[in-house]
Amino acid sequence: MDTPDKETKSLNFIESIIEEDINNKKHDGRIHLRFPPEPNGYLHIGHAKSICLNFGLAQEYNGKCNLRFDDTNPVKEDVEYVDSIKEDIQWLGFQWDEGPYYASDYFDKLYEWAVKLIQEGKAYVDEQSQALISEQKGVPTRPGVESPYRNRPVEESLDLFERMKNGEFEDGTKVLRAKVDMTSPNMHMRDPIMYRILHSEHHRTGNKWNIYPMYDWAHGQSDFIEGITHSLCTLEFEIHRPLYDWFLDQIVEGSYRPRQIEFARLNLSYTVMSKRKLLQLVEEGIVNGWDDPRMPTISGLRRRGYTPESIRSFADRIGVAKRDNIIDVSLLEFSVREHLNKITTRVMGVLNPVKVIITNYPEDKSEEVELTNNPEDENSGSRMVPFGREIYIDRDDFMEDPPRKFFRMGPGREVRLKGAYIIKCEDYKKDDKGNITEIYCTYDSETKSGSGATRKVKGTLHWVSAEHAIDAEVRLYDRLFVDEEPDGHKDKDFKDFLNPESLKVLSNCKLEPYLAHAKAGDKFQFQRLGYFCVDPDSRSNKLIFNRTVPLRDSWAKKNR
């Protein structure tokens, strides 16, 4: 009878709309979405939300999802961005259905429709200056006034529009405007501009066009041409919807028409998301390019060591709604840790080395100890790690005068070396400045891991054999801003909140030899420290690792 195990999954508001449409047999139950980036910049985590939403919905409802470049403004757009956008989408794990498409594919059709609107008296060529047109538009609280060209003869507009297309006029001297309503309380309905003159080479159409359509005129019609059923966009386009519908009213003939639905864009705490601000960070050299691991760009996250899976699960978790939101970055960090915990090999790396000499370990002896590659994955196997009389441990793991709850090394204290022996600190040496230079320990030969030894000590340290250690540079990344909402302060610039410690480069790190042949992009857990990946700058004679995210650290937290 009842199937209590089959709970009804809760739907977000867009899924509700789609399911209702399917139930009503709207568009014969066909579901077709699209992701429409403008190729004028790199994709960021906010776009990832939109990509996961659109492509995800298509998968969920057996529909399709197009990739369509909204390339109607040649002065800002470039193939460089087209390529990076395609790469990022595929890296995230999605594939568009045919295409990719370009709004510029539809310039001819758009022109044809524009002529039709002029013929029907629904569009006209305005010859006024930009300043004048803007002035006549009025303000949201006061109606605008009509252009003196508004009711000029159709033939005149037709002729002028064709000559605009043919390149007879200078940039900015004429525009084609839709004849809607200058008194509308919605500014976008006050005779919006459909075409402007731009003698600019387009990355795909070259010099074919001297006029280019505006977003509002191109977008809905492109949706219509592609058979899009649900056209998802962010909240700031809500007020454009009446215009989206008005333009569609002028060209739609059958029963099919796309529907625009708006959702809230993603905001992340401790970061900025606007393309303009990200561009500023790049251009002013505050970060090292669009793929700097501190950037919220997809390419930055990729270089930082994020996985597509982790970004997709993040997108699932944040949900979709219509209210403004700021997602805590800790949720993003949780998502990567969750995935990396499952897939990464545990290795040992010492970031800030201090030498430990095991005085009772035979000078001529050396051995290998076995370490589990990944306790979360029983098929991951194990590997042998060299151990010796001299090892490195991390400076943070030793204190001259440690508090009782410090479960690490201190004078007279015992700790276990992960996978090896229990050692006891007998003595240590300092330099003039008081820095610890060497630590002298003895080991208990009866306590080798895996030998059935039962003696337990509270602390376990990671270590690297001094003789076998390989050198590496490690880049420690932290959030770029120290304020939760860097661009949320009226009287302050977002750059006032830059974190001076967002990047720390450690150049004297010691890693276990297993990592000698790690390749760019390879990901590991450095035991007890965090998740790290090999940076593309890395070379076989100079390894470079990026810290993706530290491990959760309840000890550090307690001592904050």
Place this chain on the structure above:
RNA sequence: UGUCCCAUGGUGUAAUGGUAGCACUGCAGAUUUUGGUUCUGCCGGUUCAGGUUCGAGCCCUGGUGGGACAACCA
């Protein structure tokens, strides 16, 4: 002195007129040869005022608060 949109724990997001749930964060504890993972528990919420109803987070009215709109950008 406009139009449109939004309002549920610290942060997100469910509940579609019938027990306010989940995730992250935070705080405890158990386990642990990673102060990780895993497991358990706890803290904490319907913006306000009316109305409709047997019953309102949900419907209605008003208030308050927040956001969007005045590019020949998208």
